[in-house]
Each structure stands twice: as C-alpha cells, then as structure tokens.
Amino acid sequence: MADTRTYHGPEACSGVGEGITSVFGLLGKRWTGMIVAALMQRPVHFADLRRGIPGISERMLSDRLTELSAAGLVVREVDEGPPLRVSYRLTEAGAALDPALQELARWAEKHLLKTDTPC
Template identity: 75%
Template sequence: MADKGKHQGTEACGRVSDGITQVFGLLGKRWTGVIVASLMAGPVHFADLRRSISGISERMLSDRLVELGAAGLVLREVDEGPPLRVAYRLTEAGAALEPALTELGRWAEKCLLKGEGTC
C-alpha cells in the first residue's frame, strides 16, 4: 500500500504554462525585474539607472537592457545633446507589468522580509 505522504506522480503536478515559462525565462534573470521596476517612474538615463541599482555592472545593465528591448519591454532613446545621452523607458507592454510587480513587492514584504519564510 502506498504511503499518502509520498509523491503522487505527474498527475499531482500540473504542466507549467508556456506564458509562465517565458515570463520567468526573461524576468527571472538576475537584475531584470529590478531594472523594469526602476523604469516604472518614467524614462531614465543610463548613468542614473546604473547608480540606482546597487551592485550592477555597466556591462550587465547594458546586456539586460538589450534583452528587454528585444522582448519589446524597453525603448532606447538617444538625446542628441551635447552631450549625447541615452535614456531608457518602458513600452506599453513593459508598463503593463506594474500591477504584477507591485503585487510581488507586497508579497515579498509580507512573506520574505519578515525572515520567517511564512505568510
């Protein structure tokens, strides 16, 4: 007789949707969610964005911004200057992440930041 505490097999675990797989494939990368959250308030110049995210390198920030641009979430805008400056802003699709990121932030404050790992 099988123990009820044992794993139930694949029937007990549903298949993860393609959408969730894609979301976490992109936003689950280190720094990506933080970058999107930093751009929620509006366009930000590269140097200001770099300063606002403690611990991120210029190279990593640049790479993640390129990925977010390719995914259609961020636009790169060049201010002709002088001096020449580059700013980034969220597209409509990127800005549509705000409710989800807000809820994730609330969940983290409630469940992770207390240090207990429980809600």
C-alpha cells in the same frame, strides 16, 4: 483525512504553462526585475540607472536592457547633445507590468521581509 502519499510518474506533475515559462525566462534573470521597477516611474539615463541599481555592472545593465528591448518592454532613446546621452523608457507592454510588480512587492513584504524584532 488528507492523502499525503507522494505520486510518481507522468501524471504527478501537470507541467508549467508556456506563459509562466516565458515570463520567468525573461523577468527571472538577475537584475531584470529591478531594471523594470526602476523604469516604472519615468525614462532614465543609462548612468542614472546604473547608479540606481547597486552592484550591477555596465555590461550586465547593457545586456539586460538589450534583452528587454528585444522583448518589446523597453525603448532606447538617444538624447541629442551635447552631451549625447542615452535614456530608456518602458513601452506600453512594459508599463503594464506595474500591477504585477506591485503585488510581488506586497507579497515580499508579507512573506520574505519578516523581522523578529519589533520596530
């Protein structure tokens, strides 16, 4: 029979590794995952990115893009005009997140998006 006792004390939890702490510290912020997913296909202009993520404000999008850029996942590129336009694209490191995002999407479809009504 399985031991169902609850353990307390320092040995009760082994802790969370530095890698997982770092990845969720960045990608766990609201909107960040959606921004990365939106950039996965191709570079996107700022205005198109904002329209593609309903509910995000310009300020929040700008802040998240700055964070992703500082982490080396996104590059900001200025398209000479007229009109002058700014686009964003994933770096090689950012694009390497694709398999993980695909797996998370599959997991969500299986475990989070269950419906009780047949199609």
